[in-house]
Amino acid sequence: MSNKPLQLGNLKLKNPFFYAPLAGCSDYPFRKMSAQYKPGIMYCEMVKMDALVRHDPHTLHILDFSIDMHPIGAQICGSKPGIAGKAAKMVEDLGFDVVDLNCGCPVDKVTKDGSGSAMLKTPDLIGEVIANMVAAVKIPVTVKIRAGWDDDNIIAAQIVKIAESAGAAAICIHGRTRQQGYRGPANWDYIKAAKEAATTIKVIGNGDVIDGPSAERIMAYTGCDAVLAARATMGQPWIVEDIIRYFSGLPVIPKTLEECRQALYQHFLYTKQYQNDLRVCVDMRRVGCWYLKKSSGTRHFRNIISKATSIDIVEDMILNFPLGELIEDEMPEEAADCCA
Numbered sequence: 001m002s003n004k005p006l007q008l009g010n011l012k013l014k015n016p017f018f019y020a021p022l023a024g025c026s027d028y029p030f031r032k033m034s035a036q037y038k039p040g041i042m043y044c045e046m047v048k049m050d051a052l053v054r055h056d057p058h059t060l061h062i063l064d065f066s067i068d069m070h071p072i073g074a075q076i077c078g079s080k081p082g083i084a085g086k087a088a089k090m091v092e093d094l095g096f097d098v099v100d101l102n103c104g105c106p107v108d109k110v111t112k113d114g115s116g117s118a119m120l121k122t123p124d125l126i127g128e129v130i131a132n133m134v135a136a137v138k139i140p141v142t143v144k145i146r147a148g149w150d151d152d153n154i155i156a157a158q159i160v161k162i163a164e165s166a167g168a169a170a171i172c173i174h175g176r177t178r179q180q181g182y183r184g185p186a187n188w189d190y191i192k193a194a195k196e197a198a199t200t201i202k203v204i205g206n207g208d209v210i211d212g213p214s215a216e217r218i219m220a221y222t223g224c225d226a227v228l229a230a231r232a233t234m235g236q237p238w239i240v241e242d243i244i245r246y247f248s249g250l251p252v253i254p255k256t257l258e259e260c261r262q263a264l265y266q267h268f269l270y271t272k273q274y275q276n277d278l279r280v281c282v283d284m285r286r287v288g289c290w291y292l293k294k295s296s297g298t299r300h301f302r303n304i305i306s307k308a309t310s311i312d313i314v315e316d317m318i319l320n321f322p323l324g325e326l327i328e329d330e331m332p333e334e335a336a337d338c339c340a
């Protein structure tokens with residue numbers, strides 16, 4: 001267990017604390033915020049292989065990144081071995097450091113064609129898809145899975161073996177099942193068993209990592225080589241800094257509400273540079289609540305920002321909203337009804 005650099009294939013990562021792919025959230029402005037704090041690696045939102053190989057402009061837009069975001073991974077979702085290699089090569093040619101295969105997305109519109117978490121039902125197909133990706137690229141290939149489809153079908157350790165034989169450099173295990181969605185605690189026993197099955201492949205533990213102590217606990221309990229923070233990165237792009245300080249025995253310096261407001265303003269500015277005005281207003285309804293979730297009285301903020309029709313109103317709101325008292329943190333509520 002350490003906060004030391006981690007070798008992933010030919011890539012040396014400065015620390016083993018990663019930022020998750022988050023569909024609808026880990027977009028370009030989100031990653032601009034994250035880049036300031038240097039996670040071991042950050043992932044873009046997932047994209048569909050089919051859309052990528054037909055050069056769909058919206059899909060390519062999702063994969064936009066800037067130089068300060070390195071090391072950065074793209075995640076592809078799909079179950080067709082025939083196009084997996086081509087999609088992975090496109091990711092490599094775009095300049096990504098890592099390409100990841102999504103085998104965890106629970107939404108029906110993804111699983112209905114056998115992709116995302118539905119691949120947990122076809123483990124050999126996972127191996128075939130990974131092998132084709134590995135054959136097509138020089139960058140490390142990783143795969144992100146859930147522990148299994150449901151509690152009666154826990155399959156993580158078996159997929160570790162398959163992914164390892166297919167040449168994946170790492171496997172990320174989300175310790176929840178597909179049936180579980182995002183409810184209830186992640187079961188780290190599944191990650192522990194998966195790590196025990198691994199020989200050369202790196203194991204990344206995921207689920208309920210929210211700060212330094214939880215990062216330390218998951219590493220100590222499961223023996224995983226790295227951890228992936230997901231919902232906890234929303235509105236806390238600095239979480240990797242807190243984790244590294246904790247591992248180094250340094251006190252974590254809590255952010256004041258005013259600092260959270262300034263971070264939200266920075267996120268707003270990045271969004272304004274990147275999106276059109278309407279989209280900025282819509283995005284800030286979601287993002288604003290993340291950053292101010294530690295302030296009491298944010299219901300009023302939510303109500304107003306969710307009705308704001310101009311970028312000037314949003315900006316004024318962010319800069320002048322009267323902050324309340326600091327309250328205990330919780331995971332963003334949005335996570336419960338999120339899309340991936």
Ligand SMILES: Cc1cc2nc3c(=O)[nH]c(=O)nc-3n(C[C@H](O)[C@H](O)[C@H](O)COP(=O)(O)O)c2cc1C
Binds near residue numbers: 021046105182338
């Ligand atoms: C809004 C949202 C979007 C997500 N999008 C993706 C995604 O695109 N790809 C993926 O592999 N996992 C996705 N996930 C799952 C997370 O990466 C992570 O596995 C999960 O939230 C568990 O970690 P946590 O308990 O730390 O939040 C998403 C989760 C949420 C809440």
